[in-house]
Amino acid sequence: MNKSYIVIIEIVMVILVAVYSISTWYFFGRDPKRKAVVPEFNVPDNISAMFVAYINGERDSKEILKIGILSLILKGYISEVDETGTGNKKYILNKKNRDNLKLRKETLFQEENNLLDVLSENDLFGNKIGIIGFKNRIVHFLEKKYKRMIYKNNYLFFVPVISGIAISIVFILLKLLQGNLESAIIGTMFIFILLEYVHGMSEGILKFLYAAVMLGIIVAVMMYMEIYLGLSLFILGIIFLVYEKAIGKYTVSGRRKMEYIEGLKMYFETAEKNKIDKFETEEEKLNYFNRIFPYIIALKVENEKIGIFKDSLDFLNIMGSYAEAQCYVNEYVDRKFPVFRKKYIFW
Template sequence: MSKPIFTGIFAALALLLALVLPVAAREEFRAYASDVTLRTDGSVAVIETLDVNAEGIAIRRGIYRDIPVTMLSESGNKIRIALDVQAVTRDGDPEPFRVERMGDFQRIWIGDADRLLRPGVHTYTIRYTMDRMVRPSADGGDELYWNATGNYWDFPIVTAVARVQLPDGAVIDNLAAYAGPAGSREAAVTITRQSANSAIFRTQAELAPAEGMTFAVSFQKGIIAYPEGTHAWIQALSDQRETLLAVGSVLILLLYNFTAWLRVGRDPPKGTIIPLFHPPKDFSPALTHYVSKWGFANSGWTAMTAAIFSLGVKGLVRIDNPDKELTVTATGREPAEKLPVGEQVLFNYFASRKAVTFDKANGVELATKRGEFTAAIERENRAVWFNNNTGFAVFSFVLAAAMIGAMVVFDVLEPLWLIVAVVAGILMGIIGSVAYGAITSGNWFSRLFVLVWVVIFGFNFAGGALDIFTGLNINNAALAAGSLVLISVVFSILMRAPTVQGRKVMDDIEGFRLYLETAEKNRLNMVAEPPMTVERFERILPYAIALGVERPWSEHFEAELARNAVDDAAPDYSPGFYRGGRGFSPGNLSSAIATASSGMAAAGEKLRAMDNQTPPR
């Protein structure tokens, strides 16, 4: 044989192999058989047999089957269908499987996640039942409408056959079948009526991916026994459990929280806020901070900073901040009078250590003292000025968790949506809480507050109505789960309420803060303001730090110095309890004090963040 002829034959064989191999390696369903037996209660028993060619490309460990579990009634209401997968085999042997809810579908995952399939043809058999599959037909009888193969395969189906068996006594009136994509009316199916109550349907051509075969069989009334009375009513409620449970949960939680808030969370009426020139009587700077913030802001470091400055003003400690390091040194003096509980904790600590630098080496110890400092104030003042009503807030979270759990148990909320909804609810709650904290007063807030809850309930109610009375697919359970978390988070903030005496003190503190914040701006309008002295400035400075207005208070004092309105101030005045790198000078006083106070609080917070062994309070 000549070389050109040999080369031509070789090229032809190579081309033939190139054309044949992809076909041989195609992953497909060689055959798909569905045997459907209708029962008198309207349920069907199904046996599906699938001959699957696996090549390790997309079909590596097994397959999955998606089955719709909802449909619409004549009135447009959603009907829920119970799917019960009884057994799955592969090549005659039991095969692992699990069923997962995916919206209006349930997916049967088939295969062992730890084992790869050998390439070749495998025969899968799926046995399952589904209830409520019969509905009234257009000719006045009943009808079984069945998608025999599903339309959600990624692989072609070479041949498909479906066999249907009706109950004894049923007589088939009409038969119809369609092949193609979902909604197709192409009658490319061969229909064979075997007997009065059985028929066979066969596809006339290969089904492409996402194509399937559907058939409809109508028969006379009286064969199927529909539920009546209480059973029918319970079934109707079950159909709408996704909506009813979701909206009902939101309504119940809102009613509980609103009732609890009316009982224990409503604030006493707020008084008129007027500028006050002195802090509340017998209130330390730290306690002033604690009451004004309804607890401790910045994990207590701001209040601790104010207390250290208060010890400095009293001559008990000295604060040195030459560069980046900040050191508190005991002066060796004893208090002239009994110290507030928080300041006593700090005084004992600094007196025992002589000098303490705010650095990593002392981080654990400082964080511990900060905890003792805040605990001492809380023990003495718990429930005196305000109540957190923690028990009511905790019960709200427990109730919300129980309702969300019920939605999962009753198969109306998928685990993935559960996670998304909870995270979204928490984030919205945090954002709402921050916004609430930024709002001080005003009737517009009351209107906004009402609007927020109207919107929350309105969204859930509207979503439920759309889901019940229309074909729109609204994920009411996820919407409700997020709303439940949001309601609990926000009401845990709103549930806090001042006592009657606490409300009065809070009004006084607000008036005092207003004075400190606007003293320089409204200097000419202040009536009966005490004259500025060094003693007055230093005595009030820790309170300004506690309330976060040390800069405007220092600027006021600085302006008074510039006007020579502070009779007892030396020309080169600087606080005796503080030494900084930049020192104090005209035009620099307010910045230096603000830097010192914020620097100490920031240093403490940084140490807490670095010390993972000490949890934040």
């Protein structure tokens, strides 16, 4: 194929991909408008503490598991009992609540239900295989939930962009391989497989070296083949990187949930204890604390919780049962699951 034709095709391809990227971003990739974020006092009724932790950036499945266990304790699905003849306390499933399907539907989120189902009746962590299985899949489960409810990556819109880059690479390889179309297509497929592999790599020196090598290849194309070919490939690469970040968008309900979580965190960080004081009885304060505490842990604002509660009620007495639960679960998990020893179960 005539060299001038190849250059023209490359330029047209860059223009088409650029127009397509801007157009699809404008119509499908812009985030819903943000509302003003205000401190939120009430516990969210449509999102679990485990999911809040994931949205807040937690990816350690052990930490998410801990928050789930804490939530089940505070919702009454795990009870504290005295061990017969020893005077020691242990924690077991509250069978009455566990078997109450209506109560579970009203008070538990799907991920909490799944966790409850793998816990054993008289020995919480007796089902070791089930617990490990839950731990291994919980982050993947929450990731799918996040992509379904909160943030759409809109990867289907990438097909024309990737196709444009593929056509550009094919033409460059055609020139390099002196018109061998079959080899050019095979080479393009290999390059995209390599790109997919590198895209999945963790950040670090390997990714940096890969980017340096790819940039070197583009410079070599510009210097030794045709400057317009290398420049078009470079521009398409930049468009791809920007488009990947820009085309994803929050759903409207996802944006509202994110704003609510920001407001909840703002409330904890400002420690507005006057809101706590609106409760008339200690029981009301304790009930509120039971509902809010897993979200405090999920948002990693544990220090602020003392500022909010200790002046409003007998904080040490309330925390006593949770401290005992913490000691029990930590000791038990250390014994049954040595891999968990690095971190405490609750905080």
